[in-house]
Amino acid sequence: MGRGKIEIKRIENANSRQVTFSKRRAGLLKKAQELAILCDAEVAVIIFSNTGKLFEFSSSGMKRTLSRYNKCLDFSEAAVAEYKTEKQDSKEVDGLKDEIAKLQMKQLRLLGKDLNGLSLKELQLLEQDLNEGLLLVKEKKEKLLMEQLEQSRVQEQRAMLENETLRRQVEELRGFFPPTECSVPAYLEYYPLGRKNSLMNHSSATPDVASDGAVEKGDSDTTLHLGLPSNLYHKRKAPERETNSNDSRSQLGVL
Template sequence: MAREKIQIRKINNVTARQVTFSKRRRGLFKKAEELSILCDAEVALMVFSSTGKLFDFSSSSVKNILEKYNTHPKNLEKAKHPSIDLNIDDSNYASMTKQVAEESLRLRQMRGEEIQGLTIHDLLQLEKNLEEGLKRVLERKGQQIMEQINVLQEKGKKLIEENERLKEQVVKIAREEKQVVTESENITYEDGQSSESVSNNALHLRLPQDQVDHHDHNSDTTLKLGLPGSNWV
C-alpha cells in the first residue's frame, strides 16, 4: 500500500507538529551520517526547534567544520566583496549563533532539562552554580524582609508617638473640665446672692425664731463694738 503524500506546509496541530519534527529530525541526522560515511564527507548539521532547542550532528566537530567553512576560499572571496543585504560577518554570526545555543542549553539545564548527557563533573558544577544562585536569591530575599521590618518599625514608632500625644490631650481636657467645675461652685446665683448668703438663709430657716433673734443680736452687738464674734457665746 502506497504512502499518502503529505502536503508540505506548516502543521497547525502542535502535538502532530512535534511528533513530525522528532521523526524527521532523526531521519535527517541519519541521512547526514550515511552521507558522511558513504562519501567520506565532512558533514555538520544544526537544527533549532520552534521552542528554541538546538539539535546538531557532526561527522567530526561542528566547530572545526564551521572554521573550515569560514576559511574556505569561496567564503573569503565573499568577505572581500560583502553583500549589501548582509552586513554581518559570517564568522561572527556563527559565533553568536553558537553562543546563543550554548546559553539556551545552559538555561534549560538550570531548570533540570536535558541533563541526561552530563557527566558527574558537569552535574557537580551545575549543582554548585545552582547553590550559588540560590544563595544570592536568599540574600536578596533577606534584604527585602529587613527593609519591610524597618518600615513597619518606623510606622509603629509613629503610632506610639501619636498615641502619647492623644493621651496628653485627654489629660489636658480633663484638667480643664475639672477647673471649670471648681470655678462654677464659687459663682453667684441668679438672684445675686453668693453661696455664703444662701447658706446663712438656710440656717435661719432651720433654727427656731428665738435662736435666730439671739444670733442676729449677737451679730449686731459684735458689729457695734467692733469685737470679734468668737468672744460671744
C-alpha cells in the first residue's frame, strides 16, 4: 500500500513538529544544493526555526546573493514606477492628440472648410461663433485706433508746449539785447545819379556842383555808391598825374 497523503497544517505535537522540521529542512537544503549544481544557478536559502535559530545555504555566498537581490529589487521597483509613468504619459499624449485633432477640425470649419456632415443647429452655432469673433476683432481694432489717436494728441500738445517755451526763451533773449541805432559808415552814402555819371566821365566838377546840377535838372534817381568819396578819388588822381609828369621830365633830362 502506498503512503497516504499528508494534510498540510500545523503539527500540534511539539516533538513531531521538531522532527518534521529537521527532516524537511535537510531535504530543502539538499534540493537547493542540487539545483545550484545541476542548473548552474545561484541559489540561497534562509531558514529560521520557531525558536529563532538560523539555517542558511548559498551557492555563491550569502552577502553576494543578498546584494544582487537588493539590486534586482530596486530595479524592479524602478521599472514598475517607470512603467506606470509611461502608461500615464501615454494616456495624456493620447488625450492631447484627440484635443489637437478637434481644434484642427474646428479651425477648418471656422475657415469655411469641411462643413460636410454638419446639421442645421451646428451650422447656426458656427455662425454665432464667427459673429462673436468678428465683433471682438472690431472692438480690438477700434481700441487700437483710439489709443493711437490719444498718443497723437499727447504728442501734439507736447510739441505746442515746447514751441511756446522756445518762443518765450527767444523773447527773453531779445530783452537782454535792446535795439540800437547803428550809424551808416562814411563809405556807404547815397549819391545822385548825375554825380555818378560825372565820376564815370572823369570830369573835374566838384561834388557840390554836380549835386546842384542834378537837383536843378530835377533828377530824383539815386544810387548807392560803394567806395571812397569822389574828392578822395580826385586827390588820388592828382598825385598820380604829378608822378607821371616827373617821370617824363626825368626821361627828357636823360636824353
